[in-house]
Amino acid sequence: MIELQDIKKGFGDKEILKGVSAVMESGKVNLIIGASGSGKTVMMKCIVGLIEVDAGKILYDGKDFTTMDTHERKAIRQEIGMLFQGSALFDSMTVEQNVMFPLDMFGTGSYRDKKKRVAECLERVNLKDAARKYPAEISGGMKKRVGIARAIVLNPKYLFCDEPNSGLDPQTSLLIDQLIKELTVEYNITTVMNTHDMNTVMESGDHIVYMYQGQKQWEGSNKEIVFSNDQLLNDFIFASEFLREAKEMRQHELFSSGKWKEDLKNKGGNESGDDKK
Ligand SMILES: Nc1ncnc2c1ncn2[C@@H]1O[C@H](COP(=O)(O)OP(=O)(O)OP(=O)(O)O)[C@@H](O)[C@H]1O
Ligand SMILES: [Mg+2]
Numbered sequence: 001m002i003e004l005q006d007i008k009k010g011f012g013d014k015e016i017l018k019g020v021s022a023v024m025e026s027g028k029v030n031l032i033i034g035a036s037g038s039g040k041t042v043m044m045k046c047i048v049g050l051i052e053v054d055a056g057k058i059l060y061d062g063k064d065f066t067t068m069d070t071h072e073r074k075a076i077r078q079e080i081g082m083l084f085q086g087s088a089l090f091d092s093m094t095v096e097q098n099v100m101f102p103l104d105m106f107g108t109g110s111y112r113d114k115k116k117r118v119a120e121c122l123e124r125v126n127l128k129d130a131a132r133k134y135p136a137e138i139s140g141g142m143k144k145r146v147g148i149a150r151a152i153v154l155n156p157k158y159l160f161c162d163e164p165n166s167g168l169d170p171q172t173s174l175l176i177d178q179l180i181k182e183l184t185v186e187y188n189i190t191t192v193m194n195t196h197d198m199n200t201v202m203e204s205g206d207h208i209v210y211m212y213q214g215q216k217q218w219e220g221s222n223k224e225i226v227f228s229n230d231q232l233l234n235d236f237i238f239a240s241e242f243l244r245e246a247k248e249m250r251q252h253e254l255f256s257s258g259k260w261k262e263d264l265k266n267k268g269g270n271e272s273g274d275d276k277k
Contacts, residue, residue, distance in 0.1 A: 001026050002047065002158065002190050007056030009039075009046055016042050018214040019056070026157075026190040029181050029204055033195060034211030035236060040194040041085075043211070044160055047192065048080055049073060060158065078106050081151035081189075083161040083180075087143040089135040089150075095122070096131040099149045106154060121149040125179060141172040145179070152183055159184065161193040170199055177204050198237065201225070210236065226250050 002024040009017040016039045024030040032040045045051040047058055049065060058065040060076050068076070089098050096118055103114045122128050125145040130138055135146070144164060151159060161180060165173040177200050184191040195201065201208060205222035210233050218233045225237060226247060238244045 001061055002192070003057075003059040003062075004043075004047070005057040005059070007043070007046060007058065008054045009042055009051065010054060016214050017046065017053075020211075020214075020216050021056075022209050022216060022219065024190050024192050025207060027185055027188045028206050029177075029184050029191045029193055031193050031195055031201060031205050031208045032211060033201060033208060033236070034217075036196075038211040039214045040211055041162055044162055044192065044194055048082065048160055049077070078154060079157040081154065081156035081159045083144070083147045083151045083159070083164050085163045085166060087135075087147040089143055089146055091135050093134075094131065095127065095133050095135070095138070095146050098135070098146055099153055102150060102154050117153060118149075121153050124152070124183070125149045140167055141176065144168065144176050148176070148179060148183070152187075155187065156189060159189045159191040161191065163194055163196060165195060165197045165200060173197055173199060174203060198243075201237065212236075223254075226254065 004020055004022045004024075006019045006021050007017055008015070008019050020039075020043065022030075032043065034040055042051060046053045047065075053066060056066070060079075063072075063076075065073065065076060090101070093101070096115075099118045099121055100114055103109075103117060107114060107117075109117075119128070119131070122131055125148050127142060127145050127149065130142060130146075135143055138146070147164075151161075159180070164176055164180065168176065177197075180191060180193065181204050183189065193200075202222050202225075205225070208218075208220060208222065208225065209216055210218040210230075212232050218228060218230045220228065225233070228234065234247075238247050
């Protein structure tokens with residue numbers, strides 16, 4: 001579990017994160033959504049320590065990352081996997097060498113052990129046959145899967161994915177989402193994912209944090225989104241006439257089945273649907 005307590009970050013006199021608090025649970029894909037420039041990437045970089053926060057605390061399973069010394073931070077970093085936007089593979093290395101890279105950097109064990117671990121991860125993302133290929137020879141979706149294999153090779157407790165679906169078609173995007181979700185549940189990883197992808201939000205948004213101008217504007221699940229009265233969230237998610245109609249239909253469907261009460265009760269929400277936190 002990762003807990004953010006009132007984190008703030010500015011560049012020069014521009015405040016980017018204006019005091020964000022949130023809890024990212026383990027075994028879940030925690031989504032961070034919001035318009036371009038709302039501070040999603042800055043927040044993710046703060047959480048992993050690529051950028052220092054100006055104020056606030058970041059707790060990794062109760063331990064405050066912001067006050068750790070270099071040695072303690074290194075230990076946490078070894079438990080972090082990252083999937084960068086655009087995959088960020090090394091072009092001059094094969095798929096296998098790319099996935100091997102974190103093991104060479106941090107891992108111990110023999111070359112044989114490392115090769116075995118790489119083979120396991122490539123198998124897990126269904127890329128066994130592409131081990132000897134170079135990034136230029138594989139598709140965008142395959143590159144993402146190599147990125148995922150590389151991110152999980154060290155058995156991370158925490159996984160960060162910045163826009164893992166950018167540039168993919170909707171079906172491939174959903175496959176990538178499914179894979180990330182399966183791995184998250186399988187290994188009880190605390191996964192944090194920045195996304196623009198509304199399919200992702202609606203399909204796998206157990207826990208969604210909606211950022212608006214550097215603040216947490218709303219937090220909840222994909223089920224709660226359908227009943228949210230938050231105008232900014234609604235404008236963002238249901239941006240088109242088509243989606244607004246789809247929302248109404250979904251509300252109607254859930255109301256007539258009576259299932260919405262159960263969903264809200266399980267989430268500890270109230271029945272008025274006013275779920276702004
Ligand atoms: N290193 C930096 N120095 C100065 N300003 C920065 C820096 N990094 C980010 N910013 C600013 O912080 C703001 C938030 O940027 P961020 O990249 O977090 O947005 P985002 O929500 O991830 O957007 P997108 O959806 O386009 O990826 C932007 O105004 C950006 O210009
Ligand atoms: Mg970003």
